[in-house]
Amino acid sequence: xxxxxKKLLSCAVLPTSYTLSDIEQGAACCVPIxxxxxxxxxxxxxxxxxxxxxxxxxxxxxxxALIGPSGCGKTSFLSTLNxxxxxxxxxxxxxxxHIDGADVTDxxxxxxxxxxxxxxxxxxxxxxxxxxxxxxxxxxxxxxxxQRSAIDERVERALRDVGLWEEVRDRLDxxxxxxxxxxxxxxCIARALALEPSILLMDEPCSALDPIAxxxxxxxxxxLRNRYTVVIVTHNLAQARRVANYAAFFWMTEHVGKLIEFxxxxxxxxxxxxxxxxxxxxxxxx
Amino acid sequence: MLKNPYRLSDLLMTITVWFSAALVVxxxxxxxxxxxxxxxxxxxxxxxxxxxxxxxRDGGIGPILVSTLLILGVALLMTIPLGLGTxxxxxxxxxxALARSIRMSLDVLAGVPSIxxxxxxxxxxxxxxxxxxxxxxxxxxxxxxxxxxxxRSTEAGLTAVATEWRxxxxxxxxxQAAALWHVLLPxxxxxxxxxxxxxxxRALAETAALIFTSGYVDRMPDSLSDSGRALSVHIYDxxxxxxxxxxxxxxxxxxxxxxxxxINNVAASLADRFLSQRITTS
Ligand SMILES: Nc1ncnc2c1ncn2[C@@H]1O[C@H](COP(=O)(O)OP(=O)(O)O)[C@@H](O)[C@H]1O
Ligand SMILES: [Mg+2]
Numbered sequence: 339x340x341x342x343x344k345k346l347l348s349c350a351v352l353p354t355s356y357t358l359s360d361i362e363q364g365a366a367c368c369v370p371i372x373x374x375x376x377x378x379x380x381x382x383x384x385x386x387x388x389x390x391x392x393x394x395x396x397x398x399x400x401x402x403a404l405i406g407p408s409g410c411g412k413t414s415f416l417s418t419l420n421x422x423x424x425x426x427x428x429x430x431x432x433x434x435x436h437i438d439g440a441d442v443t444d445x446x447x448x449x450x451x452x453x454x455x456x457x458x459x460x461x462x463x464x465x466x467x468x469x470x471x472x473x474x475x476x477x478x479x480x481x482x483x484x485q486r487s488a489i490d491e492r493v494e495r496a497l498r499d500v501g502l503w504e505e506v507r508d509r510l511d512x513x514x515x516x517x518x519x520x521x522x523x524x525x526c527i528a529r530a531l532a533l534e535p536s537i538l539l540m541d542e543p544c545s546a547l548d549p550i551a552x553x554x555x556x557x558x559x560x561x562l563r564n565r566y567t568v569v570i571v572t573h574n575l576a577q578a579r580r581v582a583n584y585a586a587f588f589w590m591t592e593h594v595g596k597l598i599e600f601x602x603x604x605x606x607x608x609x610x611x612x613x614x615x616x617x618x619x620x621x622x623x624x
Numbered sequence: 625m626l627k628n629p630y631r632l633s634d635l636l637m638t639i640t641v642w643f644s645a646a647l648v649v650x651x652x653x654x655x656x657x658x659x660x661x662x663x664x665x666x667x668x669x670x671x672x673x674x675x676x677x678x679x680x681r682d683g684g685i686g687p688i689l690v691s692t693l694l695i696l697g698v699a700l701l702m703t704i705p706l707g708l709g710t711x712x713x714x715x716x717x718x719x720x721a722l723a724r725s726i727r728m729s730l731d732v733l734a735g736v737p738s739i740x741x742x743x744x745x746x747x748x749x750x751x752x753x754x755x756x757x758x759x760x761x762x763x764x765x766x767x768x769x770x771x772x773x774x775x776r777s778t779e780a781g782l783t784a785v786a787t788e789w790r791x792x793x794x795x796x797x798x799x800q801a802a803a804l805w806h807v808l809l810p811x812x813x814x815x816x817x818x819x820x821x822x823x824x825x826r827a828l829a830e831t832a833a834l835i836f837t838s839g840y841v842d843r844m845p846d847s848l849s850d851s852g853r854a855l856s857v858h859i860y861d862x863x864x865x866x867x868x869x870x871x872x873x874x875x876x877x878x879x880x881x882x883x884x885x886x887i888n889n890v891a892a893s894l895a896d897r898f899l900s901q902r903i904t905t906s
């Protein structure tokens with residue numbers, strides 16, 4: 339807790355990294371190189387369509403926020419990008435998704451390699467019931483890393499990346515489930531980062547956390563910019579504004595989710611081109 | 625005095641709950657002390673290792689213990705791998721008609737009287753497969769009886785494991801085998817152990833199915849293809865067919881209970897060793 343408070347204070351004195359103008363001018367990020375290209379994507383569960391006709395390009399090294407009311411298909415959209423939809427009974431997707439030029443929807447695709455490249459963070463922190471160290475080490479070993487020193491180094495680097503190292507370095511063998519919610523979520527991020535992905539999908543990563551832990555994770559997400567392509571679902575519009583370069587607004591029409599508007603975060607919030615977006619953005623934030 | 629009606633109902637509830645619990649514990653201890661009182665006189669070390677004499681009225685139960693353990697061993701060797709495999713198939717791989725029909729067959733099988741398993745085992749293992757009255761036939765027949773219980777309980781344990789872990793493992797690019805081995809099976813260990821204990825209990829208590837498959841012979845078995853008499857069969861025989869065998873029957877029954885407790889503890893600690901200890905919860 340002590341640590342969390344300190345973290346919060348430390349990010350409070352760094353307000354510049356939160357301002358929109360800074361993000362907009364942000365030099366290195368937002369080179370408009372499409373990393374994920376989605377074309378006419380539809381998702382259905384047991385034949386019932388929940389998301390239709392989504393097309394957008396997600397740029398490399400940028401943070402793209404997905405906003406919209408519950409049930410409009412944000413989680414479903416995210417799960418198509420790493421083919422987690424394969425695990426959901428009755429789930430079917432249509433359309434084309436290209437990541438680094440490779441077709442994600444191709445049935446012959448090496449899904450394990452794809453998922454290694456596209457990490458995912460869930461709404462509810464889900465560390466395995468293993469020790470803190472084993473949570474990171476086990477996936478590394480499964481992906482073929484076996485050298486003790488290399489593993490230890492990666493574990494430490496991943497934990498440092500998420501600012502957890504100082505907090506847990508003395509108890510790496512303690513159960514991960516004994517950590518606080520915020521620490522668990524950062525461990526999950528570390529676990530994903532240890533595999534050196536290029537894309538991170540985050541499904542409401544802060545919504546199960548208290549405000550302080552949430553601020554810590556948010557600050558962490560900021561630091562991921564440039565190094566990773568981040569797609570984040572959030573119900574916190576202020577957070578979307580603070581962290582994202584791009585924003586996509588989803589809305590449900592006749593029980594089917596649609597992408598209503600997509601663009602630079604600033605323009606989507608400040609001068610939305612669609613009435614629905616304007617209503618949603620002002621309705622909740624104002 | 626009891627102004628609040630809820631207090632009266634709470635009181636009644638408390639009494640009922642305590643009474644039920646006491647009744648169950650009491651019945652168990654009555655049974656146990658009855659067994660101990662009658663049986664303990666008969667028990668000593670030599671009786672555990674020596675052969676029965678005079679149709680079991682005298683002598684010991686050495687060969688019978690060995691047969692019992694061998695039959696149980698054969699049954700467990702079949703049940704554990706087959707059961708784990710089927711349970712994993714049911715919970716992780718299939719959701720269609722095949723799984724539904726497997727589940728239904730298992731539930732029916734779990735309720736089939738053991739005498740039916742005895743006749744089936746006799747027809748299949750003893751006659752058709754030519755194994756004759758043997759420890760092997762008995763163990764395989766027991767495995768058929770244990771599998772439904774073990775599979776259903778393991779499957780329930782696996783299904784109860786949070787989907788979050790399943791999705792988390794998949795999202796890290798882990799194979800299904802890795803997810804099962806490192807996370808899902810260890811997390812389901814308590815249910816697997818419980819299933820194992822229930823099936824061991826069913827196996828050790830079994831008489832009808834064994835009479836037709838592993839037989840009556842109370843000599844020390846030389847191999848798995850020898851006939852061997854299980855403890856429960858011995859107890860049944862002593863109390864039903866041998867006049868003056870009651871004392872010995874009590875002794876054997878006491879051994880059976882102790883054996884059950886010991887084996888259950890060993891099974892629990894093995895499951896703990898191989899499954900639970902690999903995970904660390906708070
Ligand atoms: N596993 C599932 N089976 C059936 N329907 C689902 C499943 N997951 C989500 N849905 C439905 O799909 C729609 C979109 O859900 P979801 O993608 O979770 O939306 P969001 O994340 O935006 O709240 C909802 O109507 C939901 O009921
Ligand atoms: Mg969602």
